[in-house]
Amino acid sequence: MAKTDTKAKALERHGLTDEQLRKIFRNMLLQRQLDNRGFQLNRQGKVPFALGSEGHEALQAGAAMAFERGKDILAPYYRDLGLALGIGLTPYEILLSLFARAADHNGGRQFPNHYSSKAAGLMSFSSILAAHIPHAVGSAYAMKYRREAGRAVLVTCGDGTTSEGEWHESMNFAAIHKLPLVMLVENNEWAISTPLDRQMAQPEIWKRAKGYGMPGLRFNGYDPLETYGAVKEALDRARSGGGPSLIEGMCYRYLAHSTDDNDMTYRTKEVVAEHRKKDPVPNFERVLVDAGVMSDKDVEAMKKDVLRETNEATDKAESMPYPQTSDLYTHVYEGAWQPWQ
Amino acid sequence: MAVSTSSKVLNNVEAVRETLYEAMKSDDRTIILGEDVGNRGNVFLITKDFINEFGPERVIDTPIAEASIVGIAVGMAMEGLRPIAEIQFADFIYPAFNQIVGEAAKTRYRSNGEYTCPLVIRTPYGGGVRGALSHSVSIEALFYHVPGLKIVAPAFPSDVKGLLNAAIDDPDPVLFLEHKKTYRSIKGEVPEGHYTIPLGKADVKKAGTQLTVVSYGLYVHWAIDAAKQLETEGMSVEVIDLRSIRPMDREAILTSVEKTRKLLIIHEDNKFGGIGAEISAMVAEEALFHLDAPIRRLCAPDVPAMGYAEPLEHEYMSSPAKMADAMRELVKF
């Protein structure tokens, strides 16, 4: 990138320190790297499946910075690699999930990117869209019931999930009981092959908030700092008894839905290329360099370090054993279980 | 099962109510949620006045939204509460199918034991009450295919209390089925105080030597009536109340069948793919050469529902007389 000789630009940093800004950026780089790693491993025949979250980096890295580790709960969906990393999951854990190894949190049972970690406050979820949203609401109810002020639940979903009935039921219930919950919609404009205008007639999801009687807000999800500000404000409101919010971050899904999908069957390269101009990763790099938070050299070093960490995590995870066949029979119920065979 | 020194006579509604009340009293993690459970105190008045004593935070009148009633309860359970979700009638449970089958039953398994879902879903089921197509169904066969879920369907007030306590204490999701025709028509001695009956254990309600009858719910009572009738005719029938549908007590069934050498399974749910199909297959696999007669099933006909008009319901439901006929035929085989 060409060096600019203009003075460091003013940055709306929402109170974030240089270190936090760099952390956000590192998360974004790591996310991009691990995303690509999943697709590479799939093409090499080493993993049968991977999901892409390219385009969501800014939104997730910004939101994760607003999450309070050890207090808040995250109820994510399967495109939340950056959120998982941002609240404390390691690249090694991500790779264990991709390789479906025994040491994976789920013991290799779940699809990749279906992380869960009770220690990190990361709720277990399935591949079924919107099924996790009532769970988040139930968790928020438990927090409110136990008078745990200062805690909140951050629940995420894509635009596609907002069409599900459980999404509606959950919003309504959260509003009635003024629960400490933030519904963060990562609007990437695509439900696999279905564009936004075939999913909803009125494309501004945040506007549904009024019908439920909660605040609604839309923000630019390509900007990690604007994202951080929006999520932080909503989480702070939730933590202090102000009830739930519906916030919508605009982003874009640059890759196909998953390694099993070919997006060129339903959208054109040109459309994707147009949106690539807004790619949050190089854009935020430029913002940080322009603002003098990082030098070009710092950036290069960070990229190298991210690649090194990814490579190490890949090698380490790959060398780990698969679960045993006998593991198929564990954790059906508590205690030993004799399947009816 | 704890030894209790005293007991009292309760019907099934009172047994459910007393058990829920004691659970609410003894553990403030217990939350009841469902349609009309608070202000009205449930449509059968099972939780009447609970809201006054425990408050609306613990007795939640939900919107009419079954998927989220169960889904929110799953989240509460994952976060350390002990929710008891109510589906007002079993017929209303279908929108919650995904949350029960896809989520609650798989939470422990998919997280490799890290997250669990200790949750009770109570619901009244069954016919004979002029409930027509949408207030009469039996749902057990739709759910018993699902590992990770437990299903209980008690018939007697003492079993209701012991099994509901066990379900509430259980670390896994339990679907607790209450036959609504037995709610007020069935009374019995119920021990005072807290006790549990293990899930997955059947109970021989009437001992006999010539025929094993396996049933659950309302039909256990009718089967006992029929067996008593046969006794006056000099025939000895053993009636097993399954009590738990999953896990199922196969030892109890096999022990009895190996003794009587004949098996009749009776249930209100329709025959095709019903609970009786699994029991028949299991006995055929495990005890075929102990049998002196083909296994028989007396079940509802394979039609979508019992109708509202009296003759349609009557035709759908069995009766002690029909049961006695089936028993007689098999004993004499």
Add this chain to the structure above:
Amino acid sequence: MDRADYPGVDTKTTAFDRAGLSDEQLITILRTMVMQRTLENRGFQLNRQGKIPFASASEGHEAVQAGAAVAFARGKDVLVPYYRDLGLALGIGLTPFEVLLSLFARAADHSGGRQFPHHYASKTLGLYTISSILTAQVPHAVGAAYAMKYRKETGRAVLVTFGEGATSEGEWHESLNFAAVHALPVVFLCENNEWAISTPVHQQMANVNVYERAAGYGMPGVPVNGMDPIDCYRAVKDALDRARSGGGPSLVEAKCYRFLSHTTDDDDRTYRSHDEVAERRKEDPVPNFERRLIEQRVITAQDAEGLKRSVLAEANEATDRAEAMPYPAATELYARVYADDWQPWR
């Protein structure tokens, strides 16, 4: 519930704007309302006499239903109702005799005595079959509207009704969203009677104005005084006309009240005070509308008495005739499981 919570609804309409309705149509509306009230009470009476096991109640919904029914184009539109729509069923052409057959569960009932009372269905009238499961009918209405649009049948629309309780179900949301995406000819009419059995509206939703959700879906949302049949007619007519002419779906919310218990199996004194109900009885649409028609000289007081007598006579005759009809035969349990003959696995 404070009525001030309902902005946009004029609950004190005094001016007589007849919305283009003729005297005859106004009298039809009144007759439907009186018939609804009479048959409603008949169901509860028959239950207390032990003649029928069950009835449900729509008292308080007379204005919205009679008004909406006049906006319905018979032979063209489709009605997808819920179980509290006695007046709508009557208003689009179901006879009191048919209503009584349903109450008595006789063989000649449209469902052959299979369904609960008030679960009417009549293909000739365009009245869809429904179950007791709340909201399950709403996606059916959307599917029917899709078929109309797909076949380019302009001039037709679907009217689908539900209480405010049903708006909490996931299927409600899914249905409105889909209807809006495809700009379907369907009118969602919410009969907001403030009670979901025992749960008051403010415990069902934080924002008690259901119509305000319409903006989120991208369709018009219209609040209307559900105690005024003319207002209801106008709002439903506008919405149906919009739907019939390619203008897409609407959400109309009629604010009414449930005067009786949920059903004969419910006792509303366990969860609400009868002072509250008595207070709301002042808005009772049946005597109010009768008075208005007399004041406006559409009918005389004598005409009104005559109308009530004729309704009672018809209800009595229908009761006697339906009661005398036979039950379905037990063999009917096995009929119409599939299209062909069916041997159940017994």
